[in-house]
Amino acid sequence: MTSTSAAALPGREARAALADDHGEKRRSAIRGAFFSEYIDMFDIYLPVVALAPVMFLFQPKGLSPQVETVLASLVFITTLLGRPVGALIFGIVADKVGRRAASIYSVAGFGVITLLIGLLPTYETLGLASYLLLVLLRFLDGVFLGGGYTGAIPLAIEYSQKERRGFVGGLILAGFPAAYVSINLITMLMFTLFPLAGPGSPYTVWGWRIPFLVGAALAGLLALYYIRKVSESEVWKTKTRDGTAQAETLPLSSLLSGKGGRDLLQVLLLMTGFWTTQNLVTIYMPTGLLVKTLHLSGIALTATLMICYTVLFFSYIGAGLLGQAIGRRRFFAIIGPVIATAGAGILYVLTVTPDLAFGPRALLVTLLAVIVTSPWGVIVTYINERFATDVRATGFGIGFSLSVVIPSFYAFYMDWLSALMPLALTPVVLMMIGGLVGMVGALIGPETRDVDFGPGH
Template structure:
């Protein structure tokens, strides 16, 4: 492996390979996020009726959101598993594995019979495939970030890294747009019968494209250098937790707020707008699509600004802005005015994605190369386990037990944002650190 890694490095000019790595990571990440995001949108609207039809409607929604949360339970396991492998055998190989696994799981979701056809086996298989989706994404998310960060010029790591996290907004926009077209053209009955399967069945084509692009990127210079020195750890995850427990914990808490609030918007809001406010599903998809298209630019803005003023100040400004918007979010939704609803969703998503632009650099820079994948994945996927998966379920449960009053969800958002702000204040600046150490 040493010879292979060494020979890959000089074949392409450094800046050219950095751009190629950014494109490959961004496209691959977006392709995986399309499947993951589409599941959340369909879970909020269709799955309670076709996989949990035997339950009371309110319980069915909770059950559908619980399967959504399974993916987040699997993400830390995938992040830790692929993180250890990535620190030992390289970033490139792992990214090919994760993309293939995500595509296979998503394609099979599109093929699943419903509860009316095979009974209890249907939701059971759904849970298993959702677990595999999350397991794959746990390794993908961090690996794609590191592939870009370790190729990027030091003074532009924030900007280069930000393009990776445009994948979540781009995929949310594409998934929402696809679902909008399907619900508008097929109608509610046909969409529920078979139309929801289309985004998942398209996974096969997306995986072929993603693998082709990633095969054209070399292993990262930082990993090649560490490998040549024999610096890799036998069990990098243990080393990361032994030497950097405080760093992992701070980063995990920092990322709880963007994670929780993102799923309040992209998953729970869909259920709230359509079920509680009684507004059309396709219009909700359209608002979410437009908001996520706008958010692509705020992701890049966050990364670029962090290269100039630092990761910590950018995160602080964005977090305060997120808190201000969260406090009025449901009040704006309750107007039932689509222009106001679109503004609320766009402002909330936009403020969150400023932080997403900073996140790749913020999570990669504190760790040395030999444990970077493991340490970064532990913090990133840990936040998703703690609040990402449970958030739609928690919000639905809170709303039902508060008699439909949304202030409890606003309070939930305020608590997680407040905790993240404290963790940001306690964290050091990392912009100046050498990523090849």
């Protein structure tokens, strides 16, 4: 070995070691974001899957079916309403204190809240206070859940290589269908081990609590993972002078004025459209379409949804890769009209042909879900690329969460539209409107695929 090559070796080894260290930090951040999304969705859908069969435990007896439905829906809706509050609070924390700190605080928070829900006394013990506490805890859960991804996802995207950000965004969002499948498997196991058969049955007494305790334990493990394994975003530390954030202005003031304000409005428009279509698949389809219109129950309903969400795990990743290949803006501009035509068309076919056999029905439901939810494999990456580093977490959190409020009241829009058409067809019209609004939101914004997270951004 020559003296020149010998002298160069330590430098090469140092660079290789530095690259390995950065690569491990990147992988840890991405894993953390995936599991943050997974546990976020796990906790959000616990009331829909695990608690729904025993909601009567928190309600007075003798209520009309309409009142029972409203009280049950409030448990879910209050969580969604808490998310924008958490996104704002923890977005500011993530931009001013750090992405990692925001992730730890929020994950620990929703872990404690989920544990408290699992231990909550029922109406028989506390009376109406049990229901009010459940709603309050679900709202607080939404606040912490809204903060969870506000720190974790920008952290992962900032660590990602530019040419792989599309894949990373799709992978992170794949945590949603993975969580849905997991909740159903755990709940089915609970039903098997602790049968649900009236007020005194094992599932009613305490079996429903186990999924909440599992959710709390998962949150605790994720908090420990961030404490021990995940490093702070190097992009954020560089922007804020090695982690010393400047306190002259809050991220919110920059975000609501000038270019930041215009960027936020554009993101909110795009997200309002795609939240509308997403809610029709994730909330309306399981109950309004599959149960009330197609009259599915028991094994047929569970099997259809399990097939659908298993496929969605892979389709989210595929959408992220496609958005990386053709560009985020072009992807949204194409998929919006596809949702408004093909997605609305499939929904119409399912609505007017309730006697379809299981195979064709499951195929159409899955195809509908893949088309309608595909923007979400690109959205995470896109929104993070739309905002500068010093307001990225706040912009992502508000843009992602605040936009869910208007679409959350889709049932009211269906009721209004029913004055003009049969109620069963109103979701088809909302699907068309949502897809076109999402397309318009994308077209008035820029392409972000080549955005660099360097100085000035």
